Amino acid sequence: EAQVTQNPRYLITVTGKKLTVTCSQNMNHEYMSWYRQDPGLGLRQIYYSMNVEVTDKGDVPEGYKVSRKEKRNFPLILESPSPNQTSLYFCASSSPSGSGEQYFGPGTRLTVT
Amino acid sequence: GIQVEQSPPDLILQEGANSTLRCNFSDSVNNLQWFHQNPWGQLINLFYIPSGTKQNGRLSATTVATERYSLLYISSSQTTDSGVYFCAVERPRGGATNKLIFGTGTLLAVQP
Numbered sequence: 017e018a019q020v021t022q023n024p025r026y027l028i029t030v031t032g033k034k035l036t037v038t039c040s041q042n043m044n045h046e047y048m049s050w051y052r053q054d055p056g057l058g059l060r061q062i063y064y065s066m067n068v069e070v071t072d073k074g075d076v077p078e079g080y081k082v083s084r085k086e087k088r089n090f091p092l093i094l095e096s097p098s099p100n101q102t103s104l105y106f107c108a109s110s111s112p113s114g115s116g117e118q119y120f121g122p123g124t125r126l127t128v129t
Numbered sequence: 130g131i132q133v134e135q136s137p138p139d140l141i142l143q144e145g146a147n148s149t150l151r152c153n154f155s156d157s158v159n160n161l162q163w164f165h166q167n168p169w170g171q172l173i174n175l176f177y178i179p180s181g182t183k184q185n186g187r188l189s190a191t192t193v194a195t196e197r198y199s200l201l202y203i204s205s206s207q208t209t210d211s212g213v214y215f216c217a218v219e220r221p222r223g224g225a226t227n228k229l230i231f232g233t234g235t236l237l238a239v240q241p
Contacts, residue, residue, distance in 0.1 A: 047227040059215075059231045066227065074228060104170055110227065116160045116219065117177035118229055123170050 018043045020121035022107050028127045029097060037092045037124050039107030047110045048090040049074070049118075050082065052103040059106070065090055097128040131156045133232035135216055141238045142206050150201040150235045152216030160219035161192050162229065163201050167212045175201070175214075206239045213237070 020041045029035055041048065049064040051074075061074030065084040079101055081093040090109075094101060107121040132155040142148055154161070163175040176183050176190040178199065183190055187206075192199040203210055213236050217229040 049227050049229075051229075058233060059217075059229075061228045064227045106172060108229070115177055117162060117174070118160075118217075118219075118227075119174065120164075120172040123172070125170065 018119070020107055020109055020119050022105075022121040022124050024124060025122060026125050028129065030129055031098055032096050035094050035097060035126075037094075037105060037107075037126070039090045039092065039121060040088050041090075041107075041109040041119070042088065043109060043111070043119065044087065045109035045111045045119075046087070047112060047118075048084070049108045050080070050090070050092050051106045051108065052076065053106065053123075054103050062092070062105075097126075099128050102126060102128050131158070131218065131220055131230055133216060133218055133230055135214075135232035135235050137235060138233065139236045139238075141240065144206060144208060144239055144241050146206050146239075147202070147204045148206060148237070150203070150214055150216075150237075152199040152201070152232055154197050154199075154216075154218050156197070157221060158194070158218040159221045160229070161194075161199055162217050163190055163199070164215045164217065165210075165212050166215060166234070172215070203237075206237075208239050208241055211237055211239045 050062040051059045053059045063082040065071040105124045108118045110118040134153045165173045178192045180194045189202045213234040216232040
């Protein structure tokens with residue numbers, strides 16, 4: 017089944033404790049993105065990647081890192097999480113050679129205390 | 130930047146009723162998608178519809194790209210249709226960012 021997976025789905029952590037949210041897609045998509053969703057602010061892009069080893073900042077990259085060592089994986093790294101990073105996070109993927117439709121993962125609900 | 134407006138912001142329906150949700154966008158787009166966010170927060174792809182009309186069961190969508198709007202039709206609504214419906218667009222890939230710009234959503238509540 018074609019899908020985007022994220023782990024963990026739920027995470028409660030403390031300020032300053034490094035964490036990684038994994039994202040994997042099995043559709044051989046070149047493009048991948050991370051979004052965060054906050055009440056009143058909607059969904060905003062954090063980082064995106066056009067292919068392996070090619071990443072760039074989206075609209076709200078501060079406090080986040082990403083890497084794209086393999087085509088299928090695009091982990092989101094919070095080196096020193098803070099309470100303002102409490103949010104619902106989504107990973108998405110698409111193919112520029114296909115329709116361009118973006119497929120979203122199930123979301124990761126992160127709480128930083 | 131491009132603006133995406135959805136209407137109505139909230140909608141309450143009785144089970145079995147029909148509804149139309151609207152999405153207006155302010156510039157040409159390469160991609161338009163409709164999503165349903167269920168009460169558990171998951172974003173479910175409904176339609177990829179940069180132009181034309183598509184149908185999937187009780188749901189259908191129409192995008193008139195030249196007039197910069199899209200409509201999502203829900204017929205014979207069910208309680209499981211409740212949630213937030215988002216329209217999202219992507220600008221033409223001149224400076225590709227793979228970024229979807231989301232509207233503010235329509236909150237739908239279907240009552241039994």
